[in-house]
Amino acid sequence: MENTFLITGGTGYLGNTLIRHARARGLPIAATFHHQTPPAATDITWYPLDLRDPTAVRRVITEVQPAVIIHTAFRQYDPDLMAITGEGAGYVAATAAEIGSRLVHMSSDVIFDGEKAGAYTEADPPNPITDYGRAKARAEELVQHHHPHAAIVRTSLIYGFDPLDRHSAFALAVARGERTEKLFYDELRCPVFVDDLAAALIDLAQSDYRGVINLAGAETISRYEWGRLLAQAYGLDPNRIVGTLSAESPTPRPRNCALDISRALALGYRLRGVREVLQASGKLKPSRES
Known part of the structure; x- marks a missing residue:
C-alpha cells in the first residue's frame, strides 16, 4: 500500500x-x-x-x-x-x-x-x-x-484528557479518596x-x-507534584495527594527519568510542559504556585 x-x-x-x-x-x-x-x-x-x-x-x-x-x-x-x-x-x-x-x-x-x-x-x-x-x-x-x-x-x-489516560486517572482516584496509594516525591518524569x-x-x-x-514534555516534575496539579485542575483537593519516597516501593524504581529534549526543540517539535498544557486546556489557571 x-x-x-x-x-x-x-x-x-x-x-x-x-x-x-x-x-x-x-x-x-x-x-x-x-x-x-x-x-x-x-x-x-x-x-x-x-x-x-x-x-x-x-x-x-x-x-x-x-x-x-x-x-x-x-x-x-x-x-x-x-x-x-x-x-x-x-x-x-x-x-x-x-x-x-x-x-x-x-x-x-x-x-x-x-x-x-x-x-x-x-x-x-x-x-x-x-x-x-x-x-x-x-x-x-x-x-x-x-x-x-x-x-x-x-x-x-x-497523558491526555479525552479520554483520560491511566496515569492521570490513577492520580485523580487518589485525590477523590478512591485509592490510598502514595505518590513519589523523588520520581522525576517529563509527562x-x-x-x-x-x-x-x-x-x-x-x-x-x-x-x-x-520526545517528552518540556517540564520535569515529580509524580507527587503532578498528582497535586491534576487534582487542582479537576477541582479536587490537592492535599488528598500524599507523598512518599521511592525507597518505600516494594520493587526497584528509577528515580530521575528526566529527558533532555533540546535536540527535539531545536528541530522544531512542539512539546509542552504539564502546566502549559493544563493552562491551555482551561483546566488550570496561571498562578504563582502553578
Whole structure:
C-alpha cells in the first residue's frame, strides 16, 4: 500500500491518537491490534497481530507493504513482557528493514537506572533496573541491529484528557479518596501530552532522522507534584495527594527519568510542559504556585 502508515498497537492510548492525527492529515492507515477489538472504520485496515510470533509479524508487514511503521505496541506487566516488548520489536525491525519501510520505534525513559544528576540525553546508554526497562532496552538493541536507519523515540508518561489516560486517572482516584496509594516525591518524569507526541511522531516519520531522539514534555516534575496539579485542575483537593519516597516501593524504581529534549526543540517539535498544557486546556489557571 503506497504511502501507508502502519501503526502497531492501534487500539492503545497512543496508537488511537496517532490514527486520529494521521487521518486528519489524509494519510492512508493500517493498524494492528491484539487483545482489544478495534472500532469499526471503513478507512482503516485492521490486522490482528501477536508480536510473539515472528512469522505473523512478517506476514502482516509484507502484506501491508507500508511506507512507514510507527511501532507503539508493547506490554508492561504481561508474563510475556520480554517476548512481546523486547523480542517482538526485533521482528518488526527486521521485516521493516527487509522491505524498506521507514521505522519509528517507541522506547521509554525507564531504560535508565535513574541515578544521573540532570536530564538524560540521547547519548546516554540504557542501564535498566526494572523488567519493563530491560525489555525496552532489549528492543532498542534489536532495532539498532536490524534497522540502523530507524528512529528510536524515548518518551515519558503519556497523558491526555479525552479520554483520560491511566496515569492521570490513577492520580485523580487518589485525590477523590478512591485509592490510598502514595505518590513519589523523588520520581522525576517529563509527562508528555498525547496530542503533542502524536503530532511529533508523524512529523518524525516523514523526516529522514535516524537514531535516538527524546520526545517528552518540556517540564520535569515529580509524580507527587503532578498528582497535586491534576487534582487542582479537576477541582479536587490537592492535599488528598500524599507523598512518599521511592525507597518505600516494594520493587526497584528509577528515580530521575528526566529527558533532555533540546535536540527535539531545536528541530522544531512542539512539546509542552504539564502546566502549559493544563493552562491551555482551561483546566488550570496561571498562578504563582502553578
